[in-house]
Amino acid sequence: MRWTKALTLGAVASLGLVTACGAPASNPGNNTPGQSGNGQIAGAEAGLDPTAKGPAPEVEGAKKGGTLTVSYNTTPANFDPSDQFYQDTAVIFTLSHRALTTFTMKDGKMVLVPDLAEDLGTASADGLTWTFKLKDGIKYEDGTEVKAADIVHAAKRSFDPDLAANGPTYQREFFKGGAEYQGPFKGDKNWDGVSAPDDKTVVFKLAKRFETLPYFVSFNQFTPIPEAKDTKGEYQRHPLATGPYMFDQYIPGTSLTMKRNPNWDPNTDPARNAYPDAFKFNFGQDIIKTQTAILASNGDDATTLNWDAIDSSLVPQIEGDKKAQFEEGPSSCVFMINFDATKIKDINVRKAIGTAWPFESIHKAAGETSHSFTPASTVIPPQIAGRLDYTFENFNGQGDGDPAKAKEMLKAAGAEGFELSYYYTNDDDTAQKVNQVRKQALEAAGFKVNDIGAPAKERRAIVGKPNGKYNMLQSPAGWCFDWPSADSIIPPTFGTTALSQGGTTFGNTSTPEIDNEIKRVLQLPIEEQGAEWGKMDKLLTEKYFYAMPAYYDKGNSVFGTKVKNVMNNPNKGMPEITKIWIDQ
Template sequence: MSLSRRNFVIATSVAAAGSTLLSACSSGDAGGSGGSATEGAKTYSKVTVGTAADSTGPAPEIAGAKKGGTIYGLAPDDFSHLDPGRIYYAYNSTAALLLHRCLTGYKVAADGSQKLVGDLATDTGTMSNAGKTWTFTLKEGLKWEDGSELTVEDVRHGIERLWASYIIESASYVQIALTGKGGKWRDAYEGPYKGKHLSEIVTDKAKRTITFNLAEARPDFNFTMAMHSYAAVSPKLDTKEKYDKNPAACGPYKIKNHTTDKSMTLVRNKNWDPATDAIRNNYPDGFEFTFGIETLDSTDRLIASQGNDAFAVSIYKGVPAERIQKVLTDPDLKKRTFNGLLTGTYYYAINTKRVTDLKVRQALNMAWPLQQIRQIYGGPSSGDFATTILSPDILGREKFDIYGKLKKPQGDPAAAKKLLKEAGKEGVKIVYAFPQDPTYNKTKVVIENALKEAGFTPVIKPIDSTTYYDQIAKVDNSFDVMWYGWSPDWPTAYTMMQPLFDSASVGDGLYNVSQTKVSWIDETIQKNVVITDQKKAGAAWAALDKRIMEEVAPIIPEMYQRRYYVYGNKVGGAMFDPNFSATLLYKTFVKA
């Protein structure tokens, strides 16, 4: 999806309970064409687009829930950013849901189904001018934590400040759509701190409207505006670089104190009005987060449910492989679990700059030992084998299995050898890179064995997990195959295809790790992204998915992963966040 550092950069495996998290926002169909105004189509993949009535607060009550008490959150790591403009990783968004608000957001039902609704806005916006113009109207009664009014000027400022030099982590969809300058969007504007505004954003404070005049059509722009990168920020409360440590809240909670890498306490934001919020509940009096607790330790604490751990949840780390069978086979423990499929696809990127022969890349797909890898992750409970670029939640995605991975998930060394022989590449050296982690230290063994059996000469390169993504994102890296993964910001294929396979996404720090540079891929991406009929768009993206895997084979799909969570026995309302693959904190409450 984006050209920026975000929720995307992947999470470690469910079983591995690794460091970062795939994330996703979901997107919607915004049909319509020409110059007439339209609200767009009403469904988009597994997400529906809500009405103004759906956007009206308060959020639906949860059966059996009551106000009071504290929910405790456990995690290995602190939130790396709290300034919404610097939030792009899923884990950070779990905190943002409690603190920040955007024009739109996702209303999650008890069954996990979602509606895109107006959050700060009265509805999901009105599109005109063939997707180049979008207008939103703010709700009345919106306030910041200090009691000051939240206005359309704050929404505008939240976007304009993304041009500041100290913000480099945000999503870039809106910036690119507004300027039409692609990766050079920063050249179009110097930011708001010298008193200048973007002419493409028009606000009317009296009417509470904000209009975006885009340089590029974006039929699903209302989904883009649900990303936390585009949350409102008051110019009066903006402390610039310092804002990342103590941002002003307009959500149901605010920060009371935060000790970096140790703990953070949230308390009620008394100036948040539930009548303005159709998405969030606020049953607990507050949240106390403790950082630095490894996943296995936190899981054991949640299983035991002693003291405050009875009121605790794991914020974003699922049950590790070492405990999954215990949790799923104990009836009492299983009652205290929830699970969900992670949005997106885990895969191995093949460096096409180094592995230039298509038959060699196809042979790698044939040889890869998916079954053995999944067994290390925890078996079938850890997820489903992947055979496509697009994950099952993507609009229009079609299932195919070009390399026979569902028939022979253990790998097909004979077929791989045949391709290598045809290419004259028998014994070719393949450098495999992966983040050092107890789980990946095990999967590297079965991968090495499978490559040897298929006629490759594997060279194994473990990389420190803290620098892994930086190293593989270098254009001149020395790796042939790299463990990776991607989650879309909303369920359209553009949010996977553009960042992963567009030539413009090749560069140090960018996400086209396979370094795919194919003109017909670039052209098809640009053609598909402006199709306003999302059913036709979905079919076009599905065709591109299959063609890329057949004619380029730049990746080896691995898993559509499932994550299980266990929580304390005094926690109510705990459920899976379908956008960020985490605990949906604002649904939790303390049981009587």
């Protein structure tokens, strides 16, 4: 799912991700995303287990205690549940926040199970009403009971254009009256697209069928928030926990520590284990220094985890005697070079940028290797059913660009000296190296480049604003499927709905043909949609080129010698953090 948008990988064009669900795990190794150990493309899947009960099965040999430190390069913009659609914050919230449903790993595959709800919901005969019943005994960290009205308030809050600008937009697309709703603070408090007829029942009313709704209600937008305790913009500093851990100390832009939640009941939770006593997240960390220290595993580094792409300088270690400290597996994400088509209106100018793009030099400057990516030519990743394997002209994520040809293309378009404006992270050495390579290539192609430096703790928020001072590299810089179907890829990234929420999209523009085609495909039976999304993928690139596929992501984890049971979650391309334990 990604949950959408952006985990910025050490600099690769300062890209961003999203959350996603469902690709099966593979053995660690140098595999293409979505491949199994034998090199065959593995179809994405996310099974359903509506009868799963707590507690979660114990991990063999696991011990309780210790603190797991997670140090990585990105800096989250905030921790407001309504605004979270990013890979890293989604993983962190797995520890502290529960939703109506959730994913867990069983036998190496992701499975959707009930979380706060008793089951995976019940749909009416026409598919336009869904009902979820809550379990008994669910409490917040302060001991108060979770009520259905709290989930309703959270769901309504996810429509607020200020509090949830970077959140998902499926609710606007599918919920009855959702397209115009502005949330409980700016809109009608009595809006009944989501309602609670009693303390244990949540009812969703839809404008059209949404067969994958049980997947969607696993998102952070459906973690309960009591209206009386909602401090709006300040709520993100300490959102009330329902999971095994709660916020202890949060220093925006720097760190977050979590401690045990005394009111979490494992008997109600079929997905989460809670082995460490505490978690500490350090943001904005230098990738090479962090990974080097973890592999050495001296002192606290032995109990530290990093989920950035492995740096090329360290590959000999993780392919050699440090192999046991590295986990690699499939990811649901595709990284893109995103153009703002409202400002770069000529497709030939956008194609000139793609022609000049120095993929190889950028990967080298970022220290990336085949352990962390595979070149891409499509918007839909290989493991999704219906995906077309095509290459538009020479845009295949490979090579080092052709500035001379790009310069000719600019001249032919009457756009010599066209100015490109984008933001890059200026307080990270790797990001600065990547920007230097990128800028030199674009200038050699005849572009004027206005590269704007911003601190890591600010950049994610800046590039997520639709009217920023940029014309490329806005968010999203990548997308991870939210569940294993392209209906969770193309509509939220190319459709107009996200723009109406105050967010950004590939192209940042509203195109009637694209919206109409999305509407047409969504009306088809789910089993017929796959091939149609594949055709649309090709149309989007060849006719519009609002964004250029760059690479299919792989999940990487580097961890200290005392960090145990690190498994790649193919749902996110990140570690299954609730299953990790510390060997003290």
